[in-house]
Amino acid sequence: AISRTVIDVNRDPSGVSLYPGQATTTLCPTDTFDGDPLYRMGEEPTPSEIDRRRETYFAPYHAALQAEIDRLRGMHEKIVLYDCHSIRSVLPRLFEGTLPVFNLGTNDGKSTEPSLQEKVAAILAASSQSWVVNGRFKGGWITRSFGRPQSGVHALQMELSNRGYMREPSEKGAPDNWPVPYDPTYAAPIRATLKTILETAIAWAAR
Template sequence: MDYHFGPGTLPLLVSMPHVGTDIPDDIAATMTPAARVLADTDWHLRELYGFLRDLGASTLAARWSRYVIDLNRPPENTNLYPGQDTTGLCPLDTFAREPLYPPGGAPGDEEVRRRLALYWQPYHDRLRAELDRLLHVHGKVVLWEAHSIASHVPRFFEGKLPDLNFGTADGASCDGALTDIVTALAQVDGRYTVAVNGRFKGGHITRFYGKPERGVHALQLEMCQSTYMDEAPPFAYREDLAERVQPLLRQMLAAAADWAGQ
């Protein structure tokens, strides 16, 4: 199976497109040792969000690494942040600019099309189908895009990121009332720094599927990995840190589902 999927009963779907750590053998054979470190993975999010099944949310998580193909990039590979550096649909280097392929070994157009069909499309087909199912049942649904990133990535931003970075495509992907509800909970908690539509405004999934006028409200949360894990290899999960942030995550997601169910 190309993804991990669990249907729920709430008007809430949590998508994790960057948690995958598998690389098909034929692709891995063409890549550099840097690729096998998988440094840019959104590590441990399935564990961090492990309460979702009890909550009643639908979940969709990637199997394949973003180094195979990035599920949160548009299929035509347009830059989501014009004028800013970013990695592409089939990344050629890591966030630290380490090459993922030896010279001359980058995937060509035919290989990119093959990966789109084999690894990108199945995730999006399931995402679309589950959104449609939840819309049919509830009439309104929240799509929560769960992401995480190292707190310092000089390639993309200066200094340390805020702990919790919410993105709604500058308000286009979800009702402002939903954004206000979840961000207020984070701010009242007081232990984590918060940004809204700052460096991260939401990727392709948030922007493409978030259609408030059609009942789909998409919101991305990009968390600093320092809130729940060690950011250096071997990227260990920190239960002590995770237990601090999990109640807030659960509170925000429950509030989002309640809002959609009203």
């Protein structure tokens, strides 16, 4: 229940960028995706505070995730870790233009067998929505560190553009237009696609 503005559990714990040369936020972000500061000048987290957050929040989170993976692998020959995220469709600081609705990341095919990636990509292609595989978002630390196909753990990251499931404002989010109220009817098509993806992943892992 910790905000990613406190510590981002999907970043390399060493602080190394997952996207060298591209704009991104850090392990303990000091600004938003828009580049707005999260702290008053001079009050950013110190190295010792970052260490404290890593030990208090990051390490237990990943230990729990590893324990669940170990539990499931004790029952199944292979499992699928599906890591879900969402993001605004337009963020000039992070990428040019408008992001596709579906952004599937498999660390350039390293975090899962090609057959699962191909099955999910086929679902996306049939969805009538824009999509990409290993585009701007290839998978964060969770996908990259836990995805070990050779050990029976297949990891996928799905980054959803907000407009796929909500009436996303065209302008920057502000208190008067964000968050957008959830509309089940509007979100129904993307929910159906995501349900199909999860069912397909389960069936693939159980074959």
